[in-house]
Amino acid sequence: MRLFLLLLIFFLPLVAQKLPLSLPDELTVDLANPVFKEGILTTDEGGVIQAQGMRLQARHVRYFSKTVEGEKISYVEAWGDLCFERGDDIFTGEFLEFDFSTGQGSLKQGRGSFGLWYGGGDLVYLCQDGSYTIDNGFVTTCEDPKNDWALKAKKVRITPCGYLNAHNVTIWLGKTLIFWLPNFQTDLHSLRDSPIEYRNEVGGGEATRVGVRYRFFSKQDLRAYLRAEYLLLRGPAMGIETEYEPSNSSTRAYTQSYIARDHSLADPNERLRWRMAGHYEGCPLKHRTTQARFDYDWLSDPELASDYRLDDFNLHTARQTQLELIQQTPDLTFNSFVRARVNTFQTINQELPTFSASSRPKLFGRTGIIAGTRASVGYQDFVFARPSKEKGFHSSRLFLNERLYRPFYLGSLACLPELQATAIYYNQSQQHDAQLLASCEGNFETHFRLF
Numbered sequence: 001m002r003l004f005l006l007l008l009i010f011f012l013p014l015v016a017q018k019l020p021l022s023l024p025d026e027l028t029v030d031l032a033n034p035v036f037k038e039g040i041l042t043t044d045e046g047g048v049i050q051a052q053g054m055r056l057q058a059r060h061v062r063y064f065s066k067t068v069e070g071e072k073i074s075y076v077e078a079w080g081d082l083c084f085e086r087g088d089d090i091f092t093g094e095f096l097e098f099d100f101s102t103g104q105g106s107l108k109q110g111r112g113s114f115g116l117w118y119g120g121g122d123l124v125y126l127c128q129d130g131s132y133t134i135d136n137g138f139v140t141t142c143e144d145p146k147n148d149w150a151l152k153a154k155k156v157r158i159t160p161c162g163y164l165n166a167h168n169v170t171i172w173l174g175k176t177l178i179f180w181l182p183n184f185q186t187d188l189h190s191l192r193d194s195p196i197e198y199r200n201e202v203g204g205g206e207a208t209r210v211g212v213r214y215r216f217f218s219k220q221d222l223r224a225y226l227r228a229e230y231l232l233l234r235g236p237a238m239g240i241e242t243e244y245e246p247s248n249s250s251t252r253a254y255t256q257s258y259i260a261r262d263h264s265l266a267d268p269n270e271r272l273r274w275r276m277a278g279h280y281e282g283c284p285l286k287h288r289t290t291q292a293r294f295d296y297d298w299l300s301d302p303e304l305a306s307d308y309r310l311d312d313f314n315l316h317t318a319r320q321t322q323l324e325l326i327q328q329t330p331d332l333t334f335n336s337f338v339r340a341r342v343n344t345f346q347t348i349n350q351e352l353p354t355f356s357a358s359s360r361p362k363l364f365g366r367t368g369i370i371a372g373t374r375a376s377v378g379y380q381d382f383v384f385a386r387p388s389k390e391k392g393f394h395s396s397r398l399f400l401n402e403r404l405y406r407p408f409y410l411g412s413l414a415c416l417p418e419l420q421a422t423a424i425y426y427n428q429s430q431q432h433d434a435q436l437l438a439s440c441e442g443n444f445e446t447h448f449r450l451f
Helices: 002-017
Strands: 028-031 035-037 040-043 047-051 054-058 060-068 071-079 083-086 089-092 095-099 104-114 117-126 132-140 149-158 163-173 176-187 196-201 209-219 222-231 235-244 252-262 271-282 290-299 321-328 332-340 348-359 370-383 393-405 408-410 413-426 435-448
Touching: 028 040, 028 060, 047 060, 054 060, 054 071, 054 095, 117 149, 132 163, 163 209, 176 222
Parallel strands: 176 209
Antiparallel strands: 028 047, 035 040, 040 060, 047 054, 054 083, 060 071, 071 095, 083 089, 089 104, 095 104, 104 117, 117 132, 132 149, 149 163, 163 176, 196 209, 209 222, 222 235, 235 252, 252 271, 271 290, 290 321, 321 332, 332 348, 348 370, 370 393, 393 413, 408 413, 413 435
């Protein structure tokens, strides 16, 4: 009956007035008790308009359609209990203007969902290409309009593929401003949880702290975090972290930087303390025969790591700064190793650098004897952190190790005799002369399997 009345309302005015009003293809208009006047179809009792990939419902709807110079124009205004769907995105708001002919419009005080995310603002522009531009906008993971946290910006743009770009960004926890960023970019589809993590620890005096960790950048395999904390007996601290973990590669890279203003009772003089650490491992030449591992750890003082201990902020670099390169061939493995002293409070044996090689174990004819060789050459500089009776020294170092072994079996008993010789040469020592160290040892192992 409603459809019949709708057709009648459309048909009679067209015949009487001869207006070129026509519905666009694949557009359905279903309004409750509509009124047609001056080419505009109006209802205040609710209605639904559907097109391919779109659906609009509202209590108050004004709709008109006409043809101008051979082009169809289908335009709608809607408000009151408003819900607008376009693709997988759903919007609510106060007032919608939308042109079905061009596929673009605007939504006042709009709020929508983008996958797992929610966003909106004073004015949401629905662009023809499926993107959105928001004035005075916000983005959050909170479904409730009273957001626990939100990212706010003067201008926010969300592309059809879910990539967000915002300028002059502020981060809010409830009604409290915690961060400001000049620009923020991220892939909303790559964020599966809230980028805000809260921290509240109580115990042991200086261990009492409150803080927040914010993921301000996420795109494909790269993520970046900001950290802000306040330690009850020490003061404020902040940090920045990055993580690079490509899904199609074994490469991994992490960095952590931390700075704190310490005014603890143990040290009444306020001072600035910091730590910068990083870790990399992977194949820099894009093939697995060459591998690299790099660690660095630079601290302002030796106690910082224990004073500001965080389980989720530790790369386990052991305060070492070192680089290792490994090149593998079918018969040899080459290794280049550099360890440098960047923390002046450390006692360390620097290797600047060390080159080593080891051969694949080889079988001597039909004897059954297997031989393996390892050799290295390097420059070492042993440095003490504090003045000591023993002075540091630097020296070239040569190393050679030869191993011979032959496994054999006596029934279910496996036997492995082994002979190993090692020689190490230093051209300089603490006694200011060359030193040669040599050793030779033999081993015999047996294994018996019993069921």
